[in-house]
Amino acid sequence: MKVAVLLLRPTQFALGMREIEARAARIRKMGHEEFHGYVRDRKVPVVLAPRDRVYLVDHHHLTRACWEAGREEMPVELQADLSKHSLPDFWRTMHARHWVHLFDQFGHGPHEPIDLPETVRGLADDPYRSLAWAVKEKGGFEKSSVPFAEFEWSQFFRKNLKAHPVFDSFETSLTEAHRIVHEPVASHLPGFIPQK
Numbered sequence: 001m002k003v004a005v006l007l008l009r010p011t012q013f014a015l016g017m018r019e020i021e022a023r024a025a026r027i028r029k030m031g032h033e034e035f036h037g038y039v040r041d042r043k044v045p046v047v048l049a050p051r052d053r054v055y056l057v058d059h060h061h062l063t064r065a066c067w068e069a070g071r072e073e074m075p076v077e078l079q080a081d082l083s084k085h086s087l088p089d090f091w092r093t094m095h096a097r098h099w100v101h102l103f104d105q106f107g108h109g110p111h112e113p114i115d116l117p118e119t120v121r122g123l124a125d126d127p128y129r130s131l132a133w134a135v136k137e138k139g140g141f142e143k144s145s146v147p148f149a150e151f152e153w154s155q156f157f158r159k160n161l162k163a164h165p166v167f168d169s170f171e172t173s174l175t176e177a178h179r180i181v182h183e184p185v186a187s188h189l190p191g192f193i194p195q196k
Helices: 017-028 032-040 060-068 087-096 127-137 149-160 170-180
Strands: 002-004 044-049 053-056 073-081
Touching: 017 060, 017 127, 032 073, 060 073, 127 149, 127 170, 149 170
Parallel strands: 044 073
Antiparallel strands: 002 073, 044 053
């Protein structure tokens, strides 16, 4: 089943635009068949919600990158049909299943679900989320099945780095992040790799 990208409603407020830019650049270079193979292997998990809405429960970065690259539809995989729930029950279930992350691009929250953007176009840039992605890409921590794991790392970097990824420089922040990512202070985070 395919759904128009702009009908997929986010369950988070922010993402990392550096990751989006890298993914969108890769997607733009793909031919038709290559793109369909790429997204077929990365179907977007969704939940059917009251009021005929469809919510993303993961792959926000992929979905936004596809939109940035001019792709209008995404193959989806249904995780649950919660369309018969009342709205309060729907959001209680989403919280219980860890399918929603209600913290904004500044790490503030949780906010109310009603304030979530209506489409992936409205997701704000969290530079610390970009930093977490860049650190993971360079082997700083492992991919984790913990929901919104990269946002946990984002918050860790937000609280522990002296350099700011925008006001200083991204590279300076990345260097500092690599210095602390293996230290015991980060050992509680998903995908932590101890210093060798």
